[in-house]
Amino acid sequence: MSNLFDLLVAGLATGAIYALVAVGFTLLWQTSQTINFAQGEFVMLPAFLMLAAMHAGAPFWFAIILGILLSMTLLGLAFKMLLVDPMMRHGVLPLAIATMALAIGIKEAVKQFFSAEASSFPSIVPTGDISILGHAVSLQSIGVLVVAILAVFGLTTLLNRTSLGHQMQAAAQNPTVARIIGVPVERMILLTFLINAFLVALASLLITPIYLAKFSSGEVLGQAAFIAAIVGGFNQVRGAIAGGVLIGVLDNLAAAYVSTQYRAAVPMIFLIVVILFRPQGLLGRAEERTV
Amino acid sequence: MKSTLMVGALLTAITTTGAFAQAIKLADVAELSGGGATVGTNWKNGIDLAIEEINAKGGVLGRKLEVTHADSQSNPGVARAQVQKALDAEPYVLLGPGYSGSVKVTAPLAAEAGITQIMGGEAAELTQAGNKFLFRTSFGQQSSMPKVAKYIHDDMKAKTVAVVWVNNDFGRGGRDVVIKELERLGSKVVADLSTEAGQADFAADVGKIKAANPDAVFVYLNEEESARILKELKRQGVTAPLMGETTLIGQKVIELAGDAANGARGHVGLTTDAPVDLIKGFRDRFSKKYNYVPDHNGLKGYLAVYMVKATTEKMGKVDSKAFADTLHGLTIKAADEPGILMDVTFDQNGDIDRQSFLVEVVEGKQVVKQVLPKVK
Numbered sequence: 001m002s003n004l005f006d007l008l009v010a011g012l013a014t015g016a017i018y019a020l021v022a023v024g025f026t027l028l029w030q031t032s033q034t035i036n037f038a039q040g041e042f043v044m045l046p047a048f049l050m051l052a053a054m055h056a057g058a059p060f061w062f063a064i065i066l067g068i069l070l071s072m073t074l075l076g077l078a079f080k081m082l083l084v085d086p087m088m089r090h091g092v093l094p095l096a097i098a099t100m101a102l103a104i105g106i107k108e109a110v111k112q113f114f115s116a117e118a119s120s121f122p123s124i125v126p127t128g129d130i131s132i133l134g135h136a137v138s139l140q141s142i143g144v145l146v147v148a149i150l151a152v153f154g155l156t157t158l159l160n161r162t163s164l165g166h167q168m169q170a171a172a173q174n175p176t177v178a179r180i181i182g183v184p185v186e187r188m189i190l191l192t193f194l195i196n197a198f199l200v201a202l203a204s205l206l207i208t209p210i211y212l213a214k215f216s217s218g219e220v221l222g223q224a225a226f227i228a229a230i231v232g233g234f235n236q237v238r239g240a241i242a243g244g245v246l247i248g249v250l251d252n253l254a255a256a257y258v259s260t261q262y263r264a265a266v267p268m269i270f271l272i273v274v275i276l277f278r279p280q281g282l283l284g285r286a287e288e289r290t291v
Numbered sequence: 292m293k294s295t296l297m298v299g300a301l302l303t304a305i306t307t308t309g310a311f312a313q314a315i316k317l318a319d320v321a322e323l324s325g326g327g328a329t330v331g332t333n334w335k336n337g338i339d340l341a342i343e344e345i346n347a348k349g350g351v352l353g354r355k356l357e358v359t360h361a362d363s364q365s366n367p368g369v370a371r372a373q374v375q376k377a378l379d380a381e382p383y384v385l386l387g388p389g390y391s392g393s394v395k396v397t398a399p400l401a402a403e404a405g406i407t408q409i410m411g412g413e414a415a416e417l418t419q420a421g422n423k424f425l426f427r428t429s430f431g432q433q434s435s436m437p438k439v440a441k442y443i444h445d446d447m448k449a450k451t452v453a454v455v456w457v458n459n460d461f462g463r464g465g466r467d468v469v470i471k472e473l474e475r476l477g478s479k480v481v482a483d484l485s486t487e488a489g490q491a492d493f494a495a496d497v498g499k500i501k502a503a504n505p506d507a508v509f510v511y512l513n514e515e516e517s518a519r520i521l522k523e524l525k526r527q528g529v530t531a532p533l534m535g536e537t538t539l540i541g542q543k544v545i546e547l548a549g550d551a552a553n554g555a556r557g558h559v560g561l562t563t564d565a566p567v568d569l570i571k572g573f574r575d576r577f578s579k580k581y582n583y584v585p586d587h588n589g590l591k592g593y594l595a596v597y598m599v600k601a602t603t604e605k606m607g608k609v610d611s612k613a614f615a616d617t618l619h620g621l622t623i624k625a626a627d628e629p630g631i632l633m634d635v636t637f638d639q640n641g642d643i644d645r646q647s648f649l650v651e652v653v654e655g656k657q658v659v660k661q662v663l664p665k666v667k
Binding site (some may be wrong): 003006007010011014111115116117118119120127129136138140141209210212213214216217220251252253254255256260261262263 | 323324325329332345348458484485486487489491492494495496498499501502515518519522523525526527528543547548549550
């Protein structure tokens with residue numbers, strides 16, 4: 001029972017990070033039909049930007065701010081202007097392939113200019129335990145969970161309770177009508193890219209102290225978040241959140257109670273089952289398409 | 292005609308006297324990227340440092356050493372292709388790889404070419420297949436694991452042990468030997484956990500260890516995964532003493548795991564913290580050149596080159612075909628060849644006999660607790 005509680009807490013913490021990354025997948029898809037296969041690398045890169053700042057002598061708090069700003073500039077603004085906009089007119093598939101190429105480019109660039117070896121990364125959450133229901137739970141797990149929940153809560157509040165959020169949703173749902181009623185669609189799409197860049201930088205800050213900073217660390221994370229987004233529903237933010245948490249918990253429970261050797265297969269099997277019986281995802285909306 | 296003959300004779304005389312002596316070409320295939328990047332980078336830097344030192348003192352038998360480095364990407368398939376490419380260039384000796392799985396698939400190629408391979412792998416099976424061209428730079432698991440099991444049973448007084456290992460040739464080989472030895476000594480293995488190379492999340496594995504509540508935990512993973520599991524063990528509050536073999540208490544692991552590495556113990560065949568003056572000197576030179584403290588893989592790479600030097604000087608000639616025969620049964624004394632750092636003997640299988648160390652991580656540093664002498 002104690003073991004199950006520990007596994008659930010660890011799974012929720014990991015799942016919360018998957019959720020942050022998965023939300024980015026759905027936001028980009030909803031606003032610009034972009035499937036970003038470099039999303040995992042987008043999580044890996046900010047940690048290295050922050051490390052580079054620290055190596056240059058910057059204090060940790062300043063490196064975090066700089067890393068987030070650089071992330072928003074490179075992975076938000078530049079990504080949209082230099083890759084998505086030029087590729088968009090060629091369709092979804094060429095754009096998806098371009099993001100795959102970008103993933104390889106980012107990974108190799110980090111390996112070349114930083115290091116092929118893993119590096120440690122400081123945690124924003126202090127080490128130690130607190131007691132919850134008689135169980136010792138690590139502050140790091142709680143911290144990751146709290147920060148991720150706050151970020152998701154902030155995002156959903158922005159989308160559902162503010163004029164800006166309503167404009168963003170309008171731009172995503174029907175850009176033509178949104179333009180007619182005066183919504184600055186292009187600006188809203190850019191804002192979505194910037195939010196995604198902020199979320200991946202936050203995910204990077206939370207997960208790197210646990211997984212270490214390494215050029216290849218985005219592979220697993222990107223794949224898990226992609227599965228989470230599909231399982232939850234690729235066209236719903238709440239679906240991505242649910243999918244992320246579900247995959248995080250499922251992965252931990254499968255490793256403990258099914259098999260460590262087959263743990264990587266369990267989310268995949270789950271994905272296939274969901275696609276077979278509910279193609280739009282658990283909380284997704286079925287979309288009609290004219291053919 | 293006469294002048295042509297004279298020029299030919301003159302050229303022959305010049306080349307045989309060594310005025311234009313060709314460099315001795317070594318080939319290195321190592322894990323310069325992928326999961327074993329720490330291993331390969333240290334190994335490569337150790338090689339480069341040794342070659343720089345040897346060449347600065349005039350080389351080997353008056354000839355400079357040269358090395359080409361190739362990246363196996365920590366992948367046995369890539370390692371095989373790189374070794375084949377390296378062998379096609381007919382090197383004097385092949386160095387590497389460091390990963391046992393990569394050594395396993397490349398050793399037959401080097402043996403077929405008749406080229407000696409000096410490698411960093413530690414899996415027991417590597418030197419038990421009758422390959423006469425394969426040599427270790429460190430202990431094989433058949434030498435180290437009995438010492439580990441004995442320490443867990445006798446010194447840690449552990450009646451129950453959890454064993455966590457990485458699911459590759461290195462991990463499986465170590466796991467098989469240590470479990471056999473633990474059971475022979477009377478310690479019960481209450482958790483036998485396989486993990487994957489490159490694994491990032493160890494929460495479930497550590498959860499299983501907690502549930503098993505062992506007296507001690509034996510951790511046998513590669514460097515980066517060792518650091519991750521140490522962090523997770525600390526995160527979940529596992530208080531059982533931790534024991535490893537070489538990787539768990541390596542310099543890179545200590546750097547990556549931070550406080551989580553404190554208290555971990557392990558047996559090491561090589562450590563830069565050894566109370567040996569020659570090793571301290573190596574550590575200083577390496578740190579000065581590369582701006583970081585090497586781990587045991589840096590030592591392995593360094594020793595590999597000095598094995599080449601000592602064996603070649605023993606033969607008195609550069610002869611790749613006779614190299615392996617000369618190294619079998621050879622004892623190299625540090626007094627005669629300081630670059631070998633500690634007296635070492637190579638047996639007929641290519642395994643080594645050398646003193647070793649039991650260490651503990653105290654406040655982010657390896658502290659040698661015991662020195663175990665050479666067996667013979």
